[in-house]
Amino acid sequence: MPFNVFKRGPHHPPPPPRKTTLDVSDILQGFEFISRWLHEYRPGKEFRIVVSGGTCSVLLLRNRTSTRDIDIYCDDAIQLQDVLAAGRACPNSVHWPVNWINAEMVAYVLNNEGCERLFQNSIAQGIMMYSSTNFKAYAADWRFQLVGKIRRAYDACSDHEPSPKDLYDAVDILHILNVKDGRSQRSSEMKKWYYYGYRMGPREVEYINEAYWQKFGRIGIDEEGKR
Numbered sequence: 001m002p003f004n005v006f007k008r009g010p011h012h013p014p015p016p017p018r019k020t021t022l023d024v025s026d027i028l029q030g031f032e033f034i035s036r037w038l039h040e041y042r043p044g045k046e047f048r049i050v051v052s053g054g055t056c057s058v059l060l061l062r063n064r065t066s067t068r069d070i071d072i073y074c075d076d077a078i079q080l081q082d083v084l085a086a087g088r089a090c091p092n093s094v095h096w097p098v099n100w101i102n103a104e105m106v107a108y109v110l111n112n113e114g115c116e117r118l119f120q121n122s123i124a125q126g127i128m129m130y131s132s133t134n135f136k137a138y139a140a141d142w143r144f145q146l147v148g149k150i151r152r153a154y155d156a157c158s159d160h161e162p163s164p165k166d167l168y169d170a171v172d173i174l175h176i177l178n179v180k181d182g183r184s185q186r187s188s189e190m191k192k193w194y195y196y197g198y199r200m201g202p203r204e205v206e207y208i209n210e211a212y213w214q215k216f217g218r219i220g221i222d223e224e225g226k227r
Helices: 022-041 053-059 077-088 104-111 117-127 141-159 164-181 194-196 202-216
Strands: 047-052 072-073 126-132 135-138
Touching: 022 053, 022 077, 022 126, 022 135, 047 053, 047 077, 047 117, 047 141, 053 072, 053 126, 053 164, 072 077, 072 104, 077 117, 117 135, 117 141, 141 164, 141 194, 141 202
Parallel strands: 047 135
Antiparallel strands: 047 072, 126 135
16 A cells, blocks of 8 residues: 555644733642642752742632732842743643743842842741741831832823722732731831832822722821821
């Protein structure tokens, strides 16, 4: 029988499309894989990272179901690179976004004054998102996240491109801090919080207070100068 050049081999279905976001299960699976990889390839070491942004919204605030990536920070550059290497080693079969874990936060922390103690403050805050014997992921200091969210939400609104996710996050984080302290936050104190806290003015306070009032029926930030 002559060879049929058009004969096809076994049919293999195309791989599923790569995901564009990560849900709770994806995030925890990613942390678990990183922990196992570090245990195998960096034995005897304990790793700690700080996580900010959408991952905190998904795992802690529970005000959204997914995020586009996991943004991490560590004040030890070698440990940070090891964690990122573990993330890159994650099998392609999960079909997560290409940069599902990254360290975009590093440039912000290094290039903006007032962020020098972010890592230590986040560890001291003690809100753990994942914990194993060798790998722990902490939520970034709520104060750092709050002033950053307020800045982004306000800027987006000023540019006529509202960012509801940042606004909702800011309101929820502000409420966490208010409940913890048993009072509204004071704008004079918030001006001492990291880079964006220094630059927070009355317009930003008014903007977030309006959103906070809509959800909780009271103001979230006390402007002492307006008494």
